[in-house]
Amino acid sequence: MSNEAEKSDAIFELIKIVSKLNDFSEILRIITTKITIMFDTDVTTIKMINPKTEDTCRTIFNKERKNQNVKYEVIQSSLIGLVIKYKEPIIITELINDDRFTDNVFSSDDIKSAICVPILYTGVTKGYLLVLRKKNKKSFNKSDLNFLENLMLVVSPHICNIQKIQEFFNLPLTQNSILNKYNNIGLLGKSKKFIELLQSIEAASKCDARVVVEGETGTGKELVVKAIHKFSSRAALPFIAVDCGAIPENLVESELFGHIKGSFTGANRDRTGLIIEADKGTLFLDEICNLSFEMQSKLLRVLQESEVRPIGSSKVIKVDVRFIAATSKPLINLVEKGEFREDLYFRLMVYPIKVPTLIERKGDIPIIANYFLRKISKQQDKKAEFFHSDLMEYFKNKNWSGNIRQLENYIERIVTIIPKHIETIDLSILNFEIKNEVEKFKEAHKKKNKIRLIEEVEKLEKEIIEQTLEENDWNQSQSARLLEIPEQTLRYKMKKFGLNKFMRN
Numbered sequence: 001m002s003n004e005a006e007k008s009d010a011i012f013e014l015i016k017i018v019s020k021l022n023d024f025s026e027i028l029r030i031i032t033t034k035i036t037i038m039f040d041t042d043v044t045t046i047k048m049i050n051p052k053t054e055d056t057c058r059t060i061f062n063k064e065r066k067n068q069n070v071k072y073e074v075i076q077s078s079l080i081g082l083v084i085k086y087k088e089p090i091i092i093t094e095l096i097n098d099d100r101f102t103d104n105v106f107s108s109d110d111i112k113s114a115i116c117v118p119i120l121y122t123g124v125t126k127g128y129l130l131v132l133r134k135k136n137k138k139s140f141n142k143s144d145l146n147f148l149e150n151l152m153l154v155v156s157p158h159i160c161n162i163q164k165i166q167e168f169f170n171l172p173l174t175q176n177s178i179l180n181k182y183n184n185i186g187l188l189g190k191s192k193k194f195i196e197l198l199q200s201i202e203a204a205s206k207c208d209a210r211v212v213v214e215g216e217t218g219t220g221k222e223l224v225v226k227a228i229h230k231f232s233s234r235a236a237l238p239f240i241a242v243d244c245g246a247i248p249e250n251l252v253e254s255e256l257f258g259h260i261k262g263s264f265t266g267a268n269r270d271r272t273g274l275i276i277e278a279d280k281g282t283l284f285l286d287e288i289c290n291l292s293f294e295m296q297s298k299l300l301r302v303l304q305e306s307e308v309r310p311i312g313s314s315k316v317i318k319v320d321v322r323f324i325a326a327t328s329k330p331l332i333n334l335v336e337k338g339e340f341r342e343d344l345y346f347r348l349m350v351y352p353i354k355v356p357t358l359i360e361r362k363g364d365i366p367i368i369a370n371y372f373l374r375k376i377s378k379q380q381d382k383k384a385e386f387f388h389s390d391l392m393e394y395f396k397n398k399n400w401s402g403n404i405r406q407l408e409n410y411i412e413r414i415v416t417i418i419p420k421h422i423e424t425i426d427l428s429i430l431n432f433e434i435k436n437e438v439e440k441f442k443e444a445h446k447k448k449n450k451i452r453l454i455e456e457v458e459k460l461e462k463e464i465i466e467q468t469l470e471e472n473d474w475n476q477s478q479s480a481r482l483l484e485i486p487e488q489t490l491r492y493k494m495k496k497f498g499l500n501k502f503m504r505n
Helices: 004-018 024-038 072-086 142-159 162-170 175-183 192-205 221-230 249-257 293-305 331-336 342-348 359-379 389-397 403-417 432-471 476-483 487-497
Strands: 043-049 057-064 090-092 111-121 124-134 211-214 239-243 282-286 322-327 351-354
Touching (some): 072 124, 090 142, 111 142, 175 192, 192 351, 221 239, 249 293
Parallel strands (some): 282 322
């Protein structure tokens, strides 16, 4: 709808309609549908702030021309972050070229242009309207932004129903919704442990608390941290990652806090520290357990005072940074050994997240293995898409001490040695080393299953004999006749299973 007079008429028409409606969901549907038509949007979303806590935001209505693509959640969270930062509505004419987004994070997405307008009621922001257009359409312009601002001013009294909005926050995401949301950014699985992890990520992304992510090497801790940032209100702002174990100890303070020229030998210029670079965004401290006691003390001060002083400077710089730490060693164990400051531990451990090992979520192994197979096959220009059931069974039961990273490397090794045209990978096309490894596993697995079967049969046999004896007041002759076995055999079985009238459970 290009004519401004037509748009104005449409706004008045919309107000007349919603003023006659009592159903909150229908009001939302009408408003988003009208906006979709008036402004030719591909996605129209209304997100509202939790009226009770005022610190989280949730989609209460979404209108899209096709099925919802959850990757748009990242774009929308980023736009809201910009509105919060600049305290004004945001228009993005060319998303891919906008330097307000760090590292051009949306370069592969199909959205071209976007607008985010705060929903104001009694002068207070209660939520946000977000509209997106794909690359096959014209970009939004300033006129579109102005009309959407005016539109939300006149409809806000109809959608700022605190009681109705609160109902949306009382309803958790469905299991399928949360799985789809995170699968789209590379967090794959569906096991109980994995869903519990996603629920923790979901909760952490909706608040600004400090987080400590603990888990063994290769479990995907960095991916968890990135997900928390991506779906937080700081998504459009800096995400700075630092490996505390990879920086020489004498350079850690300069890396984190920065320095001024001449403050020490080799300081030829001023350097901005990573904490200051992360201002308004997130600082990820990977393997924080490797920080020295001295650096732990200095970090503690930053957390307490929200300020940084570069080396050699007398000037203190205030910072607003969300700290997320990760460690492969449980910090409480290090505290007990005197290797990590207890006061820093309690400052950091506001929202702990434990990432399960691969063996703890072995039901997810087929999903992860197939994902890596297709990804690596594509990279190597091969056609492999499936694993034979024998191989998959081996993957599910192998002890992956290196977790997901080890599984990925193992699959890359397999894909590298197979012929280009193979679609299903089975033992016949693998080299002797891998084939022998899998065959040994199969034999051991068969023996284990056989032993397990024998144990189950004996357990059932014991229950039947014990029940028969009980029912016959432990008369062995009568019980043997009913069981159709010799009395001598019954006595042997009773001794074997420890069955005794005077010593039974």
